[in-house]
Amino acid sequence: MMQRLVWLVFLVFVVAVLAVAAQQAISPAVLGGLSARALGPATCSGRVTAIEATYVPIDSAHPNDRRLVIYVGSAAGGVFKSRDGGLTFEPIFDKQDYLSIGAMALDPRHQDSVLWVGTGESNVRNSVSIGGGLYRTTDGGKTWKKMGLDSVERIAKIALNPRNPDTLFVAGLGALWSDSPHRGLYRSTDGGRTFERVLYVDEKTGCADVAVDPADPRVVYCTMWQFRRKAWSFSSGGPGSGLYKSTDGGTTWQRLTNDLPTGELGRIVLAIAPSNPAIVYAMVEARQSALYRSTDRGQTWERRSAAVNVTARPFYFAAMAVDPYDPDRLYRLTFQLAISEDGGKTFNAFSYGGALHPDHHAFWIDPTNPQHLLIGTDGGVYESFDRGRSWRMFRSLPLAQFYRISYDFDDPYNIMGGLQDNGSWMVPHRVRGGAIGNCDWQSTGWGDGFAVVRDRVRPEFIYFESQGGDAVRRNLRTNETRSIQPRAELGMPKLRFNWNTPIVLSSANPRYLYIGAQYLYRSTxxxxxxxxxxxxxxTNDSTKYDPQESGGVTRDNTSAENHCTIYTIADSPLDERLIWVGTDDGNLQRTTDGGKTWTNCVQWLPRSLPRGTWVSCVEPSRHDRQTCFVTFDNHTRGDMTPYVYRTTDLGKTWTRLRTDSVRGFAHVIRQDLVNPNLLFLGTELGLYVSLDGGNTFARYKGIPATPVRDIQIHPREHDLIVATHGRGVYVIDDITPLRAMRPELLDSPLVMLPTRPTVQRFESGFQEFSGSDEFIAPSPSDDAQIAYYLRGRHLIGPMRVEILDSSGAVIATLPPGKRKGINRLGWGMRMNPPRVARSPNPGGGAFGPTVLPGVYTVRVVEGDRVATGRLVILHDTSAGLSLAERRANFSALMRLYRGIEELAFVVEKILVLRDTLLVRARGVGDSALAQRMMKLAGTLDSAYYTLVARQASLFADTEPQLREKLADLYSAIASYPGSPTDEQERLIGQYLAQIERAGRWVESVAGSTLADLNRQLARYGQQPIALLTKEEFLQQSAY
Structure with missing residues (x-):
């Protein structure tokens, strides 16, 4: 009996635990109503890895009129499509799980609809993202199907048989940071339904390129590349690398060695001349890298050029193309675009034309007009119509790759950060009176950009850096710059700065500025x-910090492989002496005495964390001095697991947060400034949110699955600022509603959520006609925000949102959001518009007055459920208007508002009486009575047109009457939030007096003529005619 009781208690406990877990689990749908603003930038864009383009008919009715469709694949921002030749772009791949693009290919039979996309960039630099397979669309990007090769990680090239595109080859480069059996060249002969690997070398060697002979598709070339990257080194080349050829469509392969370099080879890039496919070019990385040319389909080769602008950085520059009509015109993409017109013997020193961003990766030549070129660079896409002599940039591709982000306390505040190969930038989070354009981004630094922070004591100073800790201070007032990088003292070891060196302003003492090498430095x-x-x-492991040896066959050292360095620094907001430091070689150090003594807390971390794992972020709690969150990133050893830990005793014990639902290795974690259980986690594959201190996470889908490298929370505006390494900056405005979403509320059917107070701004826009070719980001809405949570989507029955003033009167009614999860909608702080007099013309008072600052009640009514909350509206002290002036403005508007409604009532009485008389006149037998009724109807009609203007035409206005004059005055006073002028006050009095006279006239008609008509109607047994009452009017025109 006791045993059964124990089991019963145990089962009850398990069921209870599962029920609580189910109740408290957060899902992406909960977060769906919190939209994110994409700020860009697109003025400098980001790394482009693939370009495809084709001409398609404008529409079915005009098959010969064609437009250029362009597809752009990016390093970590997905695929963008332009339907208008590059004027505008839209993302078409954002719903997929991986946004790092390695290759694209259009189906030659269905270029208007079928596109293949291979994920995982093959330009394998230190900061490259990851992929997850091969995708295909058959409707131009509207929908996508995953076609397999999920484990390949990186796809370098896709080549289709031009005669039978159901046969295609996929170059599987494979894993960057570890051995992998999922490498090699794959072939499908059934349109991608199945794949077989037709060439494989070993777990260290992947397929880097593949090309199909356009004249004889049985001839296929491919290159194999042995490579490996570690956190502290990169190796390109080895015995696995080589150039191969098949003459039976990829079934058997022969390694080509004739006339090619001997010894270990690195990456090899191919290009076939379309006009003469016997001519094949190969850029071969070797101890003496060079360009080779074959004129017999690869049987023999001739060394053509070893110029530096041809052979530069072969692991990173893997593109080459031949003019479709001239087999001797060759384009080689490296730091600059090198062009040869003699079959690769000589190249121009630099690209024709200026202003091209360096570092080129993707190229398209118009097959119908070789003057027309597209090129993809580290800074976006450019177009030329003169074979590369001049270029224009596409300025609507937001592909920026941020490393770190920060903010200041200006109003509006600025967001600052550093970009991969695009320097450092800052932008206001909102632009007064308009949207955020490319011109609003301000360059603050050069090189590869990383940390950018603004001094809070002297805000004219901004600190930025380029790669390897090259820190600079800029005076924003004078534009003067000064190098501030610490230098090693005499007799000290060389300072080791990470590629992405942390520069941090203290969160506890604004006078402290920190920077990390292998030592921690502080400046006051x-x-x-x-x-x-x-x-x-x-760890000071000398075997891991000699980047001079990095590169493999080709030496390559740009500080990207600097190791045994400090990567993250954070002091406690509650104690300036408590500082945490994380290193790229796995140490987690802390001091509690301002740096006098240090403790390496990694000794206490659980064994579930592999030792030596890169510390990517340290986040000391703002709520408890002894609590700290840490993310670890082990992807540089091939481990993509998100490692996230929390300590509540200064690092002596640790709890691993549950990341079962999280995809991608972890870059950053932030604890909310108000709710200690609200956490934001950025990984290589997106942004995640936890409401319960890390027990559960849900993906935030308002930002695509691009790497999230940094997250900040603005303490004044309560905005979440997200830095992505592929799609620029995102801002989730006002996370106050999210702070209130406690896990136990998730099971409630309707919950009102708080929002931040709204500053009532009065900012006019500007008239601009800048065209469509620029990326535009919205400023945050100036509306007062309303937020509430629905457990399930509202489908049936009435639902409304009401705004009530301090007296409890409903002053505004809004259409509700009905989605599952958090709903957010804006109220423009205007009352419901006044009821206006019926007229053949529009207008007359189409908007309500802007309410005064104060506290208002918001009420959400869903069937029989009601939830209420507060809206706080603040006076804009920067507007130069006093509250007294605002009150005077509101008072004048409300007098006019009531006057407009009173005129509407008077006019409605006139029209209802007129129409009733006309109808009743046709029904009486007494012609004299009918004529009296018609006469009165005519009198009323004439009176109506003394109050309301006759119908206007498109090009001819009519003389305005009282209704139009009231509306004009109402609009004029509403257009300026200050006190009305004396003239406006005088007109208000005049117009209100006119309304009063009109009302008295109608009543007098009803009191005399109408009374007599009713007596005569009674003799015929007919019902009397009554004037419309105020109650009837309000009921028929209720909101």
């Missing part, structure tokens, strides 16, 4: 001098 004089606060905080 704005970077002029530095104090070393620590010993070497890294």
């Amino acid at each position: 004089d704005h970077g002029a001098t530095w104090q070393r606060l620590s010993p070497d905080l890294t």
